[in-house]
Amino acid sequence: MLRFAVRRLLLALAVAFTVSAIAFMLLRLSGDLATTLAGQEARAEDVERIRQQFGLDRPLILQYGDWLWRALRGDFGRSLFYPESVGALIRDRLPNTALLASLGLVIALGLSIPLGMAAALWRNSWLDRLALMLAVLGQAMPNFWFALLLVFLFGMTLGWLPISGTESFANFIMPAMALGWYATPVLMRLTRAGMVDVLAADYVRTAHAKGLPLRVVLVKHALRNAVVPVVALAAVQFGNMLSGSVVIETVFALQGIGYLAWESISRRDFPVVQGILLVVALFYVVLTLLTDLLNAWLDPRIRSR
Amino acid sequence: MPGSTPVSAPGEELAAQAALPAPARRRRRPRWLRNIGLIGSALVLAAIVLAALAAPWLAPHDPYFQSLNDRLLPPYFVDAERAVPAHPLGTDNLGRDYLSRLLYGARISLLIGFFAMVVSGLIGTLMGVLAGYFGGRTDTAVSFLVTTRLSLPIIMVALAVVSVFGGSLEVVVLVLGFLLWDRFAVVMRSATHQVRGREYILAAQAIGCSVPRILWQEVLPNVLSSLVVIASYEMAQAILLEAALSFLGLGVQPPLPSWGLMVSEAKEVMLFEPWMIMLPGAAICVLVLAINLLGDGIRDLTVPEGRA
Numbered sequence: 001m002l003r004f005a006v007r008r009l010l011l012a013l014a015v016a017f018t019v020s021a022i023a024f025m026l027l028r029l030s031g032d033l034a035t036t037l038a039g040q041e042a043r044a045e046d047v048e049r050i051r052q053q054f055g056l057d058r059p060l061i062l063q064y065g066d067w068l069w070r071a072l073r074g075d076f077g078r079s080l081f082y083p084e085s086v087g088a089l090i091r092d093r094l095p096n097t098a099l100l101a102s103l104g105l106v107i108a109l110g111l112s113i114p115l116g117m118a119a120a121l122w123r124n125s126w127l128d129r130l131a132l133m134l135a136v137l138g139q140a141m142p143n144f145w146f147a148l149l150l151v152f153l154f155g156m157t158l159g160w161l162p163i164s165g166t167e168s169f170a171n172f173i174m175p176a177m178a179l180g181w182y183a184t185p186v187l188m189r190l191t192r193a194g195m196v197d198v199l200a201a202d203y204v205r206t207a208h209a210k211g212l213p214l215r216v217v218l219v220k221h222a223l224r225n226a227v228v229p230v231v232a233l234a235a236v237q238f239g240n241m242l243s244g245s246v247v248i249e250t251v252f253a254l255q256g257i258g259y260l261a262w263e264s265i266s267r268r269d270f271p272v273v274q275g276i277l278l279v280v281a282l283f284y285v286v287l288t289l290l291t292d293l294l295n296a297w298l299d300p301r302i303r304s305r
Numbered sequence: 306m307p308g309s310t311p312v313s314a315p316g317e318e319l320a321a322q323a324a325l326p327a328p329a330r331r332r333r334r335p336r337w338l339r340n341i342g343l344i345g346s347a348l349v350l351a352a353i354v355l356a357a358l359a360a361p362w363l364a365p366h367d368p369y370f371q372s373l374n375d376r377l378l379p380p381y382f383v384d385a386e387r388a389v390p391a392h393p394l395g396t397d398n399l400g401r402d403y404l405s406r407l408l409y410g411a412r413i414s415l416l417i418g419f420f421a422m423v424v425s426g427l428i429g430t431l432m433g434v435l436a437g438y439f440g441g442r443t444d445t446a447v448s449f450l451v452t453t454r455l456s457l458p459i460i461m462v463a464l465a466v467v468s469v470f471g472g473s474l475e476v477v478v479l480v481l482g483f484l485l486w487d488r489f490a491v492v493m494r495s496a497t498h499q500v501r502g503r504e505y506i507l508a509a510q511a512i513g514c515s516v517p518r519i520l521w522q523e524v525l526p527n528v529l530s531s532l533v534v535i536a537s538y539e540m541a542q543a544i545l546l547e548a549a550l551s552f553l554g555l556g557v558q559p560p561l562p563s564w565g566l567m568v569s570e571a572k573e574v575m576l577f578e579p580w581m582i583m584l585p586g587a588a589i590c591v592l593v594l595a596i597n598l599l600g601d602g603i604r605d606l607t608v609p610e611g612r613a
Contacts (some may be wrong), residue, residue, distance in 0.1 A: 018453045140594035144552045145586035243458030265464045284456040
């Protein structure tokens with residue numbers, strides 16, 4: 001287990017390092033940052049002054065090293081648009097996105113585990129087919145369109161929920177529904193497949209045969225084993241939600257890091273974009289690392305791979 | 306067997322699995338009906354492709370022609386009295402014919418979806434086949450690249466790249482192509498790994514075939530069915546992503562009639578004219594659904610045991 005953990009940790013570190021280099025290069029190689037900073041009407045000497053002031057005249061590798069060293073200590077530089085530092089901006093907005101993604105995950109699991117279980121119990125029934133149809137349809141809908149349909153139904157027609165903003169808990173409900181809906185199909189299919197496998201297993205047959213109540217067999221023997229891969233995937237889905245929040249937060253003007261990312265990209269506020277990209281990617285790396293370690297701890301067969 | 310509880314199905318399930326090799330219901334259905342999803346989705350997809358190809362002849366108007374006198378005309382199914390025969394699906398807030406824009410929009414979705422799938426398919430298949438065939442270091446390197454790609458938030462990276470290079474069709478295709486290859490690599494790797502030890506590969510190695518020849522002549526034909534299935538999913542994924550990028554204003558640029566862009570333009574008037582977001586959104590939905598179901602159908606046809 002220790003050998004596996006060390007190897008997996010090294011992989012995560014290598015990935016994190018590469019991701020940071022990509023985040024840096026992506027927006028640095030794309031054009032002359034000094035010209036962007038100075039604005040279109042700037043004189044040549046102003047551009048040159050800004051280039052020196054921001055250290056943009058130094059070799060790229062030094063700039064990267066400098067940026068990474070500061071980023072490791074939580075200093076992502078200054079926003080070109082906001083007075084705050086990038087780190088302060090992200091710290092400010094991250095809780096909103098975390099709440100949104102957590103709510104989304106709760107909704108996704110709350111839908112997918114019961115539906116997936118029911119679909120596996122009554123295989124090939126109308127319920128199974130309905131759940132499958134919903135999953136297929138759910139994966140085909142563009143997420144921004146689904147969000148707008150929610151806005152139209154709950155926000156405009158029924159007037160139950162606010163359609164934009166971050167002020168109250170009610171503002172998070174529709175965005176969380178939109179995010180959760182998107183994660184539901186894949187989690188539901190996995191629950192169903194896991195339950196189908198587990199229900200055919202000998203220990204479930206034994207539990208049945210010794211006369212345990214059905215509820216106990218289903219929850220204690222079947223679900224507990226079927227749900228392990230679902231939890232693993234849910235962690236990955238949580239990471240995906242952080243990046244999916246760009247679209248959803250923009251639709252609902254919810255002040256999280258996704259909306260901040262979209263605003264900053266549109267304004268070419270590159271330090272903010274780099275910071276968010278790095279934070280989200282690192283979050284995903286840590287999440288998948290923990291998931292893999294958990295899986296390996298639960299299932300020794302994985303360790304030998 | 307808990308006969309008293311309403312939930313008796315799992316017991317039946319166990320019994321059925323022991324007694325019957327296949328559910329009786331499936332046997333009763335005629336053979337051609339079993340593939341109804343495959344046939345139906347193929348027909349829908351063919352219709353959309355034909356409509357996209359024939360857009361110049363099918364479209365009643367120029368999709369870019371603005372007519373401020375004819376702004377926001379409703380379609381027939383919304384308000385038959387105000388609708389005009391010249392614009393059966395109404396007009397947008399610049400007076401452009403909605404049916405024509407929807408037809409031309411199919412071209413954008415299909416073009417971007419197809420070519421992004423081709424680009425990502427080439428990258429991912431090459432990586433996956435090499436990793437699966439050689440294993441060892443190659444495999445480690447490829448899995449490192451896949452893990453790195455997965456940890457990059459796809460929408461954010463795509464938005465940033467498009468904002469830097471501009472939202473032309475080529476840029477969107479390349480960005481999506483370079484971001485969507487991960488599943489190709491993962492699936493091709495395991496498919497290749499499965500056939501690597503088969504006799505025909507060993508035979509080809511024994512008579513001294515070159516590695517590229519083995520990969521091209523022996524491996525690729527035998528992993529083709531999984532490749533086709535992944536290709537359909539990734540094409541659908543690329544279409545959804547293009548729509549999302551265009552919706553956010555950093556994909557295909559106006560005045561091109563991308564369906565995602567049309568939803569975005571209709572957003573401002575959605576309270577009064579909800580049909581304007583319904584139509585392009587439903588168009589994306591139908592196209593993606595058809596492609597996904599086609600992929601499912603092909604999978605069921607080629608690997609019947611792959612069904613969960």
